Amino acid sequence: MTFFRFTWKNIWRKPLRTLLLTVCVSVAFLIYGLTASFLAGAQGSAGSSDDILGVMSSAGRSHPLPLALLPRITSTPGVAAVTYTARLRGFVGTEKNVVNLTATDPDALLAINGRELGLSADLVGALGAARDRILVGRALADAQGWTVGQQVALTAFQTARQDGDRNWRFEIAGIFEGENASTDTYFMIGRYDYLNAARARDKDTVDAFILRPGDGVSTGALAARIDAAFANSASPTRTQSEKQFLEAFLRQYADVGLIIDLVVGASFTTLLLIVVNTMVFAIRERTFEIGLLKTLGFSRWRILSLVLGETLLIFLAGGVLGLALAKLGAGIAGPALGLILSAVVLAKALALILGLGLATGALPAANAMRIPVTAAFRTR
Amino acid sequence: MTDRHDPAPYIDLKGIRKGYRIGTETVSIFADLDLAIAGGAFVAIMGPSGSGKSTLLNMLAGIESPDAGQLMIGGNRLDRMGEASRTAWRAHNMGMVFQFYNLLPMLTAAENVELPLLLKPLSGKERRLRTEKVLDLVGLAGREKQYPTRMSGGQQQRVGIARAIVADPGLLLCDEPTGDLDRKSADDILAMLGFLNRELCKTIVMVTHDPQAARHANRVLHLDKGEFAEERSAA
Known part of the structure:
Protein backbone atom coordinates (compact mmCIF):
# COMPACT_ATOMS: atom_id res chain seq x y z
CA MET A 1 0.00 0.00 0.00
CA THR A 2 1.10 3.58 -0.66
CA PHE A 3 -0.11 6.97 0.61
CA PHE A 4 -1.88 7.42 -2.70
CA ARG A 5 -3.74 4.12 -2.34
CA PHE A 6 -4.63 4.99 1.26
CA THR A 7 -6.03 8.34 0.09
CA TRP A 8 -7.88 6.63 -2.76
CA LYS A 9 -9.47 4.13 -0.37
CA ASN A 10 -10.52 6.94 1.96
CA ILE A 11 -12.27 8.70 -0.93
CA TRP A 12 -14.25 5.64 -1.94
CA ARG A 13 -15.47 4.68 1.51
CA LYS A 14 -18.71 6.54 0.61
CA PRO A 15 -18.96 6.01 -3.17
CA LEU A 16 -22.23 7.90 -3.70
CA ARG A 17 -20.96 10.99 -1.91
CA THR A 18 -17.72 10.91 -3.88
CA LEU A 19 -19.57 10.44 -7.17
CA LEU A 20 -21.90 13.37 -6.44
CA LEU A 21 -18.96 15.59 -5.52
CA THR A 22 -17.12 14.57 -8.67
CA VAL A 23 -20.18 15.33 -10.79
CA CYS A 24 -20.52 18.70 -9.02
CA VAL A 25 -16.89 19.56 -9.82
CA SER A 26 -17.16 18.30 -13.39
CA VAL A 27 -20.25 20.45 -14.07
CA ALA A 28 -18.43 23.55 -12.79
CA PHE A 29 -15.43 22.83 -15.02
CA LEU A 30 -17.71 22.03 -17.97
CA ILE A 31 -19.20 25.52 -17.57
CA TYR A 32 -15.73 27.00 -17.22
CA GLY A 33 -14.39 25.08 -20.22
CA LEU A 34 -17.23 26.13 -22.51
CA THR A 35 -17.30 29.79 -21.46
CA ALA A 36 -13.52 30.14 -21.57
CA SER A 37 -13.54 28.41 -24.96
CA PHE A 38 -16.05 30.97 -26.18
CA LEU A 39 -13.83 33.82 -25.06
CA ALA A 40 -10.76 32.19 -26.57
CA GLY A 41 -12.52 31.18 -29.75
CA ALA A 42 -13.20 32.91 -32.99
CA GLN A 43 -16.42 34.50 -31.67
CA GLY A 44 -14.18 36.17 -29.17
CA SER A 45 -11.10 37.97 -30.26
CA ALA A 46 -8.21 35.61 -29.60
CA GLY A 47 -7.97 34.61 -33.23
CA SER A 48 -8.07 38.15 -34.48
CA SER A 49 -5.12 40.31 -35.30
CA ASP A 50 -3.74 43.37 -33.58
CA ASP A 51 -1.75 44.26 -36.72
CA ILE A 52 -4.62 44.81 -39.12
CA LEU A 53 -6.65 48.00 -38.80
CA GLY A 54 -10.29 48.54 -39.69
CA VAL A 55 -11.62 51.99 -40.59
CA MET A 56 -15.34 52.41 -39.90
CA SER A 57 -17.78 55.23 -39.50
CA SER A 58 -17.49 56.87 -36.11
CA PRO A 236 -15.70 60.93 -39.64
CA THR A 237 -14.01 57.60 -39.01
CA ARG A 238 -13.07 55.35 -36.17
CA THR A 239 -10.01 53.21 -36.72
CA GLN A 240 -9.36 50.15 -34.60
CA SER A 241 -7.42 46.96 -34.80
CA GLU A 242 -9.34 43.84 -35.74
CA LYS A 243 -9.01 42.63 -32.17
CA GLN A 244 -10.29 45.89 -30.69
CA PHE A 245 -13.12 45.87 -33.19
CA LEU A 246 -14.28 42.37 -32.30
CA GLU A 247 -14.10 43.14 -28.59
CA ALA A 248 -16.07 46.34 -29.12
CA PHE A 249 -18.54 44.48 -31.32
CA LEU A 250 -19.24 41.93 -28.61
CA ARG A 251 -19.61 44.73 -26.06
CA GLN A 252 -22.42 46.22 -28.14
CA TYR A 253 -24.57 43.45 -26.76
CA ALA A 254 -23.01 43.03 -23.35
CA ASP A 255 -19.66 42.80 -21.64
CA VAL A 256 -19.35 39.12 -22.47
CA GLY A 257 -16.12 38.77 -20.55
CA LEU A 258 -17.71 40.18 -17.40
CA ILE A 259 -20.80 37.98 -17.76
CA ILE A 260 -18.62 34.93 -18.22
CA ASP A 261 -16.49 35.89 -15.22
CA LEU A 262 -19.65 36.27 -13.12
CA VAL A 263 -21.12 32.94 -14.26
CA VAL A 264 -17.85 31.10 -13.68
CA GLY A 265 -17.31 32.90 -10.38
CA ALA A 266 -20.81 32.03 -9.16
CA SER A 267 -20.45 28.38 -10.15
CA PHE A 268 -17.06 28.07 -8.50
CA THR A 269 -18.22 29.83 -5.32
CA THR A 270 -21.19 27.46 -5.08
CA LEU A 271 -18.89 24.55 -5.77
CA LEU A 272 -16.48 25.71 -3.10
CA LEU A 273 -19.22 25.94 -0.48
CA ILE A 274 -20.66 22.52 -1.35
CA VAL A 275 -17.32 20.74 -1.34
CA VAL A 276 -16.04 22.47 1.80
CA ASN A 277 -19.27 21.64 3.63
CA THR A 278 -19.23 18.02 2.49
CA MET A 279 -15.55 17.54 3.25
CA VAL A 280 -15.89 19.11 6.70
CA PHE A 281 -18.63 16.61 7.53
CA ALA A 282 -16.74 13.74 5.90
CA ILE A 283 -13.64 14.44 7.97
CA ARG A 284 -15.67 15.05 11.13
CA GLU A 285 -17.16 11.56 10.71
CA ARG A 286 -13.60 10.24 10.75
CA THR A 287 -12.33 12.21 13.74
CA PHE A 288 -11.76 9.01 15.72
CA GLU A 289 -9.70 7.51 12.90
CA ILE A 290 -7.62 10.66 12.68
CA GLY A 291 -6.86 10.24 16.38
CA LEU A 292 -5.92 6.64 15.65
CA LEU A 293 -3.57 7.66 12.84
CA LYS A 294 -1.90 10.18 15.13
CA THR A 295 -1.49 7.43 17.73
CA LEU A 296 0.19 5.27 15.09
CA GLY A 297 2.66 8.09 14.49
CA PHE A 298 1.11 10.07 11.63
CA SER A 299 2.25 13.66 12.07
CA ARG A 300 -0.01 16.71 11.80
CA TRP A 301 1.43 17.42 8.34
CA ARG A 302 0.80 13.87 7.15
CA ILE A 303 -2.83 14.20 8.26
CA LEU A 304 -3.04 17.56 6.49
CA SER A 305 -1.64 16.13 3.28
CA LEU A 306 -3.97 13.12 3.44
CA VAL A 307 -7.08 15.33 3.61
CA LEU A 308 -5.76 17.76 0.99
CA GLY A 309 -4.91 14.77 -1.20
CA GLU A 310 -8.52 13.60 -1.00
CA THR A 311 -9.96 16.93 -2.15
CA LEU A 312 -7.29 17.27 -4.82
CA LEU A 313 -8.10 13.83 -6.21
CA ILE A 314 -11.82 14.65 -6.32
CA PHE A 315 -11.08 17.95 -8.07
CA LEU A 316 -8.68 16.27 -10.50
CA ALA A 317 -11.20 13.56 -11.40
CA GLY A 318 -14.12 15.99 -11.68
CA GLY A 319 -12.09 18.72 -13.35
CA VAL A 320 -10.60 16.44 -15.99
CA LEU A 321 -14.04 14.93 -16.68
CA GLY A 322 -15.60 18.41 -16.98
CA LEU A 323 -12.85 19.64 -19.29
CA ALA A 324 -13.09 16.49 -21.40
CA LEU A 325 -16.83 17.13 -21.80
CA ALA A 326 -16.11 20.79 -22.63
CA LYS A 327 -13.56 19.67 -25.24
CA LEU A 328 -16.16 17.33 -26.70
CA GLY A 329 -18.75 20.12 -26.70
CA ALA A 330 -16.31 22.57 -28.26
CA GLY A 331 -15.51 20.00 -30.93
CA ILE A 332 -19.17 19.44 -31.76
CA ALA A 333 -20.38 23.06 -31.57
CA GLY A 334 -17.04 24.71 -32.26
CA PRO A 335 -17.48 25.90 -35.85
CA ALA A 336 -20.90 27.44 -35.25
CA LEU A 337 -20.18 28.99 -31.84
CA GLY A 338 -16.48 29.63 -32.26
CA LEU A 339 -15.42 27.54 -29.25
CA ILE A 340 -11.69 26.91 -28.93
CA LEU A 341 -10.49 24.97 -25.89
CA SER A 342 -6.92 26.18 -26.23
CA ALA A 343 -3.82 25.14 -24.33
CA VAL A 344 -4.01 28.41 -22.40
CA VAL A 345 -7.58 27.64 -21.28
CA LEU A 346 -6.50 24.13 -20.26
CA ALA A 347 -3.52 25.49 -18.31
CA LYS A 348 -5.74 27.98 -16.49
CA ALA A 349 -8.25 25.21 -15.76
CA LEU A 350 -5.49 23.02 -14.34
CA ALA A 351 -4.35 25.88 -12.10
CA LEU A 352 -7.97 26.33 -10.97
CA ILE A 353 -8.29 22.61 -10.25
CA LEU A 354 -5.20 22.68 -8.06
CA GLY A 355 -6.11 25.99 -6.40
CA LEU A 356 -9.71 25.06 -5.65
CA GLY A 357 -8.71 21.55 -4.57
CA LEU A 358 -6.31 23.00 -2.01
CA ALA A 359 -8.70 25.80 -0.97
CA THR A 360 -11.63 23.45 -0.34
CA GLY A 361 -9.46 20.97 1.52
CA ALA A 362 -7.80 23.60 3.68
CA LEU A 363 -10.53 23.97 6.32
CA PRO A 364 -11.25 20.26 6.93
CA ALA A 365 -7.53 19.50 6.71
CA ALA A 366 -6.69 22.18 9.27
CA ASN A 367 -9.44 20.86 11.58
CA ALA A 368 -8.08 17.33 11.26
CA MET A 369 -4.54 18.51 11.81
CA ARG A 370 -5.37 20.42 14.98
CA ILE A 371 -7.59 17.97 16.84
CA PRO A 372 -5.85 16.41 19.89
CA VAL A 373 -5.76 12.60 20.04
CA THR A 374 -7.65 12.48 23.34
CA ALA A 375 -10.43 14.68 21.94
CA ALA A 376 -10.57 12.49 18.82
CA PHE A 377 -10.89 9.33 20.92
CA ARG A 378 -13.77 10.84 22.91
CA THR A 379 -15.85 11.07 19.70
CA ARG A 380 -16.52 7.31 19.63
CA MET B 1 6.87 2.12 42.98
CA THR B 2 9.97 0.40 41.53
CA ASP B 3 10.57 -2.72 39.58
CA ARG B 4 12.33 -5.24 41.68
CA HIS B 5 13.98 -7.00 38.77
CA ASP B 6 15.90 -4.22 37.05
CA PRO B 7 17.71 -1.30 38.68
CA ALA B 8 17.80 0.67 35.38
CA PRO B 9 14.11 0.95 34.43
CA TYR B 10 12.92 1.16 30.82
CA ILE B 11 9.92 3.22 31.91
CA ASP B 12 10.62 5.69 34.69
CA LEU B 13 7.97 8.05 36.08
CA LYS B 14 8.95 10.36 38.93
CA GLY B 15 6.71 12.85 40.72
CA ILE B 16 4.06 12.84 37.98
CA ARG B 17 1.26 15.33 38.52
CA LYS B 18 -1.76 15.43 36.22
CA GLY B 19 -5.14 17.07 36.50
CA TYR B 20 -8.03 18.18 34.31
CA ARG B 21 -9.92 21.43 34.38
CA ILE B 22 -13.67 20.95 34.55
CA GLY B 23 -15.24 24.37 34.44
CA THR B 24 -13.46 26.45 37.04
CA GLU B 25 -12.29 23.45 39.06
CA THR B 26 -9.22 21.31 38.55
CA VAL B 27 -9.70 17.60 39.21
CA SER B 28 -6.45 15.94 40.19
CA ILE B 29 -5.74 12.50 38.71
CA PHE B 30 -2.18 12.05 39.88
CA ALA B 31 -0.63 14.15 42.64
CA ASP B 32 2.81 12.57 42.90
CA LEU B 33 3.04 9.32 40.97
CA ASP B 34 6.19 7.24 40.75
CA LEU B 35 6.55 4.15 38.61
CA ALA B 36 9.50 2.16 37.30
CA ILE B 37 9.16 -0.72 34.84
CA ALA B 38 12.06 -2.78 33.64
CA GLY B 39 12.72 -3.45 29.99
CA GLY B 40 11.12 -6.72 28.87
CA ALA B 41 8.52 -6.70 31.65
CA PHE B 42 4.87 -7.64 31.15
CA VAL B 43 2.90 -5.40 33.50
CA ALA B 44 -0.84 -5.42 34.06
CA ILE B 45 -2.49 -2.35 35.54
CA MET B 46 -5.84 -2.90 37.20
CA GLY B 47 -8.15 -0.58 39.03
CA PRO B 48 -11.69 0.77 39.19
CA SER B 49 -13.11 3.24 36.69
CA GLY B 50 -11.77 6.74 37.26
CA SER B 51 -8.62 5.48 38.96
CA GLY B 52 -6.38 7.01 36.26
CA LYS B 53 -5.52 3.87 34.22
CA SER B 54 -6.39 5.42 30.86
CA THR B 55 -4.66 8.70 31.71
CA LEU B 56 -1.53 6.77 32.68
CA LEU B 57 -1.65 4.77 29.44
CA ASN B 58 -2.17 7.97 27.42
CA MET B 59 0.87 9.54 29.09
CA LEU B 60 2.97 6.43 28.41
CA ALA B 61 1.84 6.66 24.77
CA GLY B 62 2.82 10.31 24.58
CA ILE B 63 -0.76 11.26 23.79
CA GLU B 64 -1.03 13.34 26.95
CA SER B 65 1.65 15.22 28.84
CA PRO B 66 2.03 15.37 32.61
CA ASP B 67 1.52 18.74 34.28
CA ALA B 68 4.73 18.18 36.21
CA GLY B 69 7.26 15.43 36.88
CA GLN B 70 9.60 13.30 34.83
CA LEU B 71 8.35 10.80 32.24
CA MET B 72 11.20 8.82 30.72
CA ILE B 73 10.83 5.87 28.36
CA GLY B 74 13.83 4.12 26.85
CA GLY B 75 16.04 7.06 27.74
CA ASN B 76 13.71 9.63 26.12
CA ARG B 77 12.20 12.42 28.25
CA LEU B 78 8.63 12.49 26.89
CA ASP B 79 7.65 15.26 29.30
CA ARG B 80 10.11 17.57 27.58
CA MET B 81 9.02 16.74 24.02
CA GLY B 82 6.61 18.75 21.92
CA GLU B 83 3.66 17.12 20.20
CA ALA B 84 5.50 16.61 16.91
CA SER B 85 8.45 14.90 18.63
CA ARG B 86 6.14 12.66 20.66
CA THR B 87 4.28 11.67 17.47
CA ALA B 88 7.57 10.79 15.79
CA TRP B 89 8.63 8.89 18.93
CA ARG B 90 5.40 6.86 18.84
CA ALA B 91 5.98 5.92 15.19
CA HIS B 92 9.29 4.24 16.05
CA ASN B 93 9.09 3.14 19.67
CA MET B 94 5.56 2.21 20.62
CA GLY B 95 2.71 0.03 19.41
CA MET B 96 -0.80 0.21 20.79
CA VAL B 97 -3.47 -2.47 21.03
CA PHE B 98 -7.05 -1.26 21.57
CA GLN B 99 -10.10 -2.85 23.17
CA PHE B 100 -12.21 -2.41 20.03
CA TYR B 101 -9.31 -3.16 17.63
CA ASN B 102 -9.75 0.18 15.80
CA LEU B 103 -9.04 -1.23 12.36
CA LEU B 104 -9.87 0.89 9.34
CA PRO B 105 -12.83 -0.82 7.65
CA MET B 106 -11.95 0.13 4.08
CA LEU B 107 -8.48 -1.44 4.34
CA THR B 108 -7.68 -5.14 4.15
CA ALA B 109 -5.97 -6.90 7.05
CA ALA B 110 -2.58 -6.51 5.34
CA GLU B 111 -3.20 -2.82 4.57
CA ASN B 112 -4.19 -2.15 8.19
CA VAL B 113 -1.01 -3.80 9.38
CA GLU B 114 1.09 -1.95 6.82
CA LEU B 115 -0.12 1.52 7.93
CA PRO B 116 2.68 2.23 10.47
CA LEU B 117 5.27 1.16 7.87
CA LEU B 118 4.19 4.02 5.57
CA LEU B 119 6.07 6.26 8.00
CA LYS B 120 9.30 4.35 7.54
CA PRO B 121 11.78 4.64 4.67
CA LEU B 122 11.05 1.18 3.29
CA SER B 123 10.40 -0.01 -0.24
CA GLY B 124 7.01 -1.45 -1.14
CA LYS B 125 8.52 -4.92 -1.25
CA GLU B 126 10.08 -4.56 2.20
CA ARG B 127 6.79 -3.34 3.63
CA ARG B 128 4.94 -6.25 2.09
CA LEU B 129 7.44 -8.80 3.40
CA ARG B 130 7.33 -7.39 6.93
CA THR B 131 3.54 -7.30 6.85
CA GLU B 132 3.32 -10.92 5.71
CA LYS B 133 5.82 -11.92 8.39
CA VAL B 134 3.87 -10.41 11.30
CA LEU B 135 0.54 -11.66 9.97
CA ASP B 136 2.11 -15.12 9.89
CA LEU B 137 3.39 -14.57 13.44
CA VAL B 138 -0.13 -13.82 14.74
CA GLY B 139 -1.57 -16.81 12.88
CA LEU B 140 -3.29 -14.96 10.06
CA ALA B 141 -1.23 -16.12 7.09
CA GLY B 142 -3.45 -16.35 4.03
CA ARG B 143 -5.92 -13.76 5.32
CA GLU B 144 -4.01 -10.73 4.04
CA LYS B 145 -6.76 -9.61 1.69
CA GLN B 146 -9.65 -10.14 4.09
CA TYR B 147 -11.50 -7.04 5.31
CA PRO B 148 -11.98 -6.55 9.08
CA THR B 149 -15.76 -6.69 8.78
CA ARG B 150 -15.40 -10.30 7.58
CA MET B 151 -13.31 -11.33 10.59
CA SER B 152 -14.17 -12.49 14.10
CA GLY B 153 -13.29 -10.35 17.10
CA GLY B 154 -10.32 -12.55 17.93
CA GLN B 155 -9.00 -12.33 14.37
CA GLN B 156 -9.46 -8.56 14.33
CA GLN B 157 -7.50 -8.26 17.55
CA ARG B 158 -4.71 -10.34 16.02
CA VAL B 159 -4.61 -7.86 13.15
CA GLY B 160 -4.50 -5.09 15.77
CA ILE B 161 -1.53 -6.78 17.47
CA ALA B 162 0.21 -7.30 14.13
CA ARG B 163 -0.23 -3.59 13.39
CA ALA B 164 1.20 -2.73 16.81
CA ILE B 165 4.36 -4.80 16.34
CA VAL B 166 5.03 -4.45 12.60
CA ALA B 167 7.30 -1.41 13.08
CA ASP B 168 9.22 -3.41 15.71
CA PRO B 169 8.68 -1.07 18.69
CA GLY B 170 10.19 -1.83 22.09
CA LEU B 171 7.00 -0.97 23.97
CA LEU B 172 3.48 -2.40 23.56
CA LEU B 173 0.64 -0.59 25.29
CA CYS B 174 -2.59 -2.57 25.50
CA ASP B 175 -5.86 -0.94 26.50
CA GLU B 176 -8.26 -3.69 27.60
CA PRO B 177 -7.11 -5.93 24.72
CA THR B 178 -9.49 -8.75 25.68
CA GLY B 179 -12.41 -6.63 26.86
CA ASP B 180 -14.47 -7.33 23.74
CA LEU B 181 -13.60 -11.00 23.32
CA ASP B 182 -14.99 -14.34 24.49
CA ARG B 183 -12.88 -16.35 26.95
CA LYS B 184 -11.28 -18.61 24.34
CA SER B 185 -10.30 -15.72 22.05
CA ALA B 186 -9.14 -13.71 25.07
CA ASP B 187 -6.87 -16.54 26.19
CA ASP B 188 -5.41 -16.83 22.68
CA ILE B 189 -4.68 -13.09 22.58
CA LEU B 190 -3.12 -13.14 26.05
CA ALA B 191 -1.00 -16.14 25.11
CA MET B 192 0.17 -14.20 22.07
CA LEU B 193 1.08 -11.18 24.18
CA GLY B 194 3.00 -13.52 26.49
CA PHE B 195 4.83 -14.92 23.49
CA LEU B 196 5.75 -11.44 22.24
CA ASN B 197 7.01 -10.59 25.73
CA ARG B 198 9.06 -13.75 26.17
CA GLU B 199 10.32 -14.41 22.65
CA LEU B 200 10.61 -10.91 21.18
CA CYS B 201 11.44 -9.15 24.46
CA LYS B 202 8.64 -6.57 24.08
CA THR B 203 7.94 -4.50 27.15
CA ILE B 204 4.17 -4.71 27.62
CA VAL B 205 1.94 -2.50 29.75
CA MET B 206 -1.65 -3.75 29.74
CA VAL B 207 -4.63 -2.03 31.31
CA THR B 208 -7.36 -4.53 32.18
CA HIS B 209 -10.35 -5.13 34.40
CA ASP B 210 -10.07 -8.87 33.97
CA PRO B 211 -8.17 -10.69 36.80
CA GLN B 212 -7.69 -13.72 34.52
CA ALA B 213 -6.04 -11.51 31.93
CA ALA B 214 -3.83 -9.95 34.59
CA ARG B 215 -2.56 -13.41 35.53
CA HIS B 216 -0.69 -13.57 32.19
CA ALA B 217 1.45 -10.59 33.26
CA ASN B 218 4.56 -11.05 35.40
CA ARG B 219 3.72 -7.97 37.43
CA VAL B 220 0.31 -6.60 38.45
CA LEU B 221 -0.26 -3.06 39.71
CA HIS B 222 -3.50 -1.88 41.29
CA LEU B 223 -4.24 1.77 40.73
CA ASP B 224 -6.77 3.53 42.93
CA LYS B 225 -7.44 7.27 43.22
CA GLY B 226 -4.28 8.13 41.38
CA GLU B 227 -1.97 5.96 43.48
CA PHE B 228 -0.66 2.45 43.22
CA ALA B 229 -2.41 0.72 46.06
CA GLU B 230 -1.04 -2.76 45.74
CA GLU B 231 1.47 -4.73 43.77
CA ARG B 232 1.93 -8.42 43.32
CA SER B 233 3.81 -10.73 41.06
CA ALA B 234 1.57 -12.88 38.90
CA ALA B 235 2.08 -16.55 38.37
Missing part, protein backbone atom coordinates in the same frame (compact mmCIF):
# COMPACT_ATOMS: atom_id res chain seq x y z
CA ALA A 59 -21.30 56.76 -35.97
CA GLY A 60 -21.23 52.99 -35.77
CA ARG A 61 -20.71 49.97 -37.95
CA SER A 62 -24.23 50.19 -39.37
CA HIS A 63 -23.35 53.49 -41.00
CA PRO A 64 -21.44 52.95 -44.27
CA LEU A 65 -18.51 55.01 -45.46
CA PRO A 66 -18.12 56.30 -49.03
CA LEU A 67 -15.76 54.25 -51.18
CA ALA A 68 -14.37 57.62 -52.26
CA LEU A 69 -12.30 57.75 -49.06
CA LEU A 70 -10.09 54.99 -50.44
CA PRO A 71 -7.44 57.14 -52.21
CA ARG A 72 -6.95 59.35 -49.14
CA ILE A 73 -6.63 56.36 -46.80
CA THR A 74 -4.25 54.64 -49.24
CA SER A 75 -2.03 57.73 -49.37
CA THR A 76 -1.86 58.14 -45.61
CA PRO A 77 1.79 57.74 -44.53
CA GLY A 78 2.42 54.35 -42.94
CA VAL A 79 -0.30 52.45 -44.84
CA ALA A 80 1.09 49.47 -46.75
CA ALA A 81 -2.09 48.06 -48.31
CA VAL A 82 -5.83 48.74 -48.18
CA THR A 83 -8.99 46.90 -49.13
CA TYR A 84 -12.64 47.51 -48.39
CA THR A 85 -15.54 45.34 -47.36
CA ALA A 86 -19.31 45.32 -47.44
CA ARG A 87 -21.23 42.73 -45.51
CA LEU A 88 -24.13 40.70 -46.77
CA ARG A 89 -25.89 39.13 -43.79
CA GLY A 90 -28.64 36.60 -44.28
CA PHE A 91 -29.65 32.98 -43.95
CA VAL A 92 -29.53 29.81 -45.95
CA GLY A 93 -32.58 27.54 -45.81
CA THR A 94 -34.06 28.42 -42.44
CA GLU A 95 -33.85 31.79 -40.71
CA LYS A 96 -31.88 30.30 -37.83
CA ASN A 97 -29.10 29.27 -40.21
CA VAL A 98 -27.45 32.69 -40.26
CA VAL A 99 -24.43 33.24 -42.52
CA ASN A 100 -22.30 36.22 -43.46
CA LEU A 101 -20.67 37.14 -46.73
CA THR A 102 -17.85 39.66 -46.85
CA ALA A 103 -17.68 41.35 -50.24
CA THR A 104 -14.26 42.75 -51.02
CA ASP A 105 -11.54 43.26 -53.60
CA PRO A 106 -10.07 39.73 -53.54
CA ASP A 107 -6.57 40.69 -54.72
CA ALA A 108 -6.25 43.40 -52.08
CA LEU A 109 -7.59 41.04 -49.39
CA LEU A 110 -4.95 38.48 -50.38
CA ALA A 111 -2.27 41.12 -49.84
CA ILE A 112 -3.59 42.21 -46.46
CA ASN A 113 -4.60 39.08 -44.61
CA GLY A 114 -4.38 36.30 -47.10
CA ARG A 115 -1.97 34.47 -44.82
CA GLU A 116 -4.30 34.62 -41.78
CA LEU A 117 -7.27 33.42 -43.82
CA GLY A 118 -5.31 30.78 -45.70
CA LEU A 119 -5.99 32.38 -49.10
CA SER A 120 -3.84 31.43 -52.07
CA ALA A 121 -3.42 32.99 -55.50
CA ASP A 122 -5.25 30.00 -56.97
CA LEU A 123 -8.23 30.50 -54.67
CA VAL A 124 -8.39 34.22 -55.43
CA GLY A 125 -8.02 33.43 -59.14
CA ALA A 126 -10.96 31.01 -58.95
CA LEU A 127 -13.01 33.72 -57.25
CA GLY A 128 -12.18 36.18 -60.02
CA ALA A 129 -13.38 33.83 -62.82
CA ALA A 130 -17.01 34.95 -62.44
CA ARG A 131 -18.69 37.76 -60.51
CA ASP A 132 -21.13 35.56 -58.55
CA ARG A 133 -18.45 33.23 -57.23
CA ILE A 134 -17.57 33.00 -53.57
CA LEU A 135 -14.96 31.42 -51.31
CA VAL A 136 -16.29 29.59 -48.24
CA GLY A 137 -14.45 29.17 -44.94
CA ARG A 138 -13.69 25.60 -43.85
CA ALA A 139 -15.78 25.81 -40.66
CA LEU A 140 -18.83 27.06 -42.55
CA ALA A 141 -18.39 24.56 -45.39
CA ASP A 142 -18.13 21.67 -42.92
CA ALA A 143 -21.11 22.88 -40.89
CA GLN A 144 -23.31 23.29 -43.98
CA GLY A 145 -21.95 20.31 -45.88
CA TRP A 146 -20.99 22.49 -48.87
CA THR A 147 -18.53 21.51 -51.58
CA VAL A 148 -16.72 23.33 -54.37
CA GLY A 149 -18.92 23.94 -57.41
CA GLN A 150 -22.15 23.90 -55.40
CA GLN A 151 -24.74 26.66 -55.79
CA VAL A 152 -25.71 28.52 -52.61
CA ALA A 153 -28.85 30.64 -52.20
CA LEU A 154 -28.56 33.28 -49.51
CA THR A 155 -31.58 35.31 -48.38
CA ALA A 156 -30.34 38.68 -47.12
CA PHE A 157 -31.93 40.22 -44.02
CA GLN A 158 -31.72 43.76 -45.43
CA THR A 159 -29.72 44.07 -48.63
CA ALA A 160 -32.09 43.76 -51.59
CA ARG A 161 -31.20 43.42 -55.23
CA GLN A 162 -32.25 46.11 -57.63
CA ASP A 163 -35.46 44.22 -58.43
CA GLY A 164 -36.34 44.12 -54.72
CA ASP A 165 -35.54 40.43 -54.36
CA ARG A 166 -33.45 39.59 -51.30
CA ASN A 167 -32.31 36.21 -52.62
CA TRP A 168 -28.71 36.06 -53.77
CA ARG A 169 -27.27 33.10 -55.62
CA PHE A 170 -23.59 32.22 -55.59
CA GLU A 171 -21.33 29.43 -56.80
CA ILE A 172 -18.66 28.10 -54.47
CA ALA A 173 -15.28 28.61 -56.14
CA GLY A 174 -13.14 27.27 -53.30
CA ILE A 175 -12.72 26.70 -49.60
CA PHE A 176 -10.21 28.60 -47.46
CA GLU A 177 -8.79 26.85 -44.40
CA GLY A 178 -7.58 29.63 -42.11
CA GLU A 179 -4.07 29.85 -40.73
CA ASN A 180 -4.82 27.91 -37.54
CA ALA A 181 -7.64 26.55 -35.39
CA SER A 182 -8.40 29.92 -33.81
CA THR A 183 -8.95 31.65 -37.17
CA ASP A 184 -12.61 32.41 -37.83
CA THR A 185 -13.58 30.60 -41.04
CA TYR A 186 -17.33 30.62 -40.49
CA PHE A 187 -18.05 33.09 -43.30
CA MET A 188 -17.89 33.60 -47.06
CA ILE A 189 -15.81 35.92 -49.22
CA GLY A 190 -17.43 37.42 -52.31
CA ARG A 191 -16.69 40.14 -54.82
CA TYR A 192 -17.49 43.72 -53.92
CA ASP A 193 -17.97 44.78 -57.53
CA TYR A 194 -20.77 42.23 -57.93
CA LEU A 195 -22.54 43.13 -54.70
CA ASN A 196 -22.19 46.86 -55.31
CA ALA A 197 -23.56 46.63 -58.83
CA ALA A 198 -26.47 44.39 -57.93
CA ARG A 199 -27.72 45.94 -54.69
CA ALA A 200 -30.53 48.48 -54.64
CA ARG A 201 -29.17 50.83 -51.96
CA ASP A 202 -25.89 52.06 -50.45
CA LYS A 203 -24.08 51.94 -53.75
CA ASP A 204 -20.41 52.90 -53.69
CA THR A 205 -20.26 52.63 -49.95
CA VAL A 206 -18.36 50.21 -47.75
CA ASP A 207 -18.82 48.96 -44.19
CA ALA A 208 -15.13 49.22 -43.49
CA PHE A 209 -11.70 49.76 -44.98
CA ILE A 210 -9.18 47.14 -43.94
CA LEU A 211 -5.52 48.11 -43.99
CA ARG A 212 -2.16 46.70 -43.12
CA PRO A 213 0.37 49.17 -41.70
CA GLY A 214 3.88 49.28 -43.07
CA ASP A 215 6.74 47.56 -41.23
CA GLY A 216 7.63 49.29 -37.98
CA VAL A 217 4.59 51.56 -38.09
CA SER A 218 2.71 51.94 -34.82
CA THR A 219 -0.88 50.80 -35.32
CA GLY A 220 -2.07 53.16 -32.59
CA ALA A 221 -0.38 56.18 -34.14
CA LEU A 222 -1.60 55.27 -37.63
CA ALA A 223 -5.19 54.84 -36.39
CA ALA A 224 -5.05 58.25 -34.73
CA ARG A 225 -3.63 59.81 -37.91
CA ILE A 226 -6.41 58.43 -40.12
CA ASP A 227 -9.18 59.44 -37.71
CA ALA A 228 -7.66 62.92 -37.43
CA ALA A 229 -7.64 63.23 -41.22
CA PHE A 230 -11.40 62.65 -41.42
CA ALA A 231 -12.39 64.27 -38.14
CA ASN A 232 -14.01 67.31 -39.69
CA SER A 233 -15.24 65.64 -42.88
CA ALA A 234 -18.75 64.48 -43.75
CA SER A 235 -17.67 60.95 -42.88
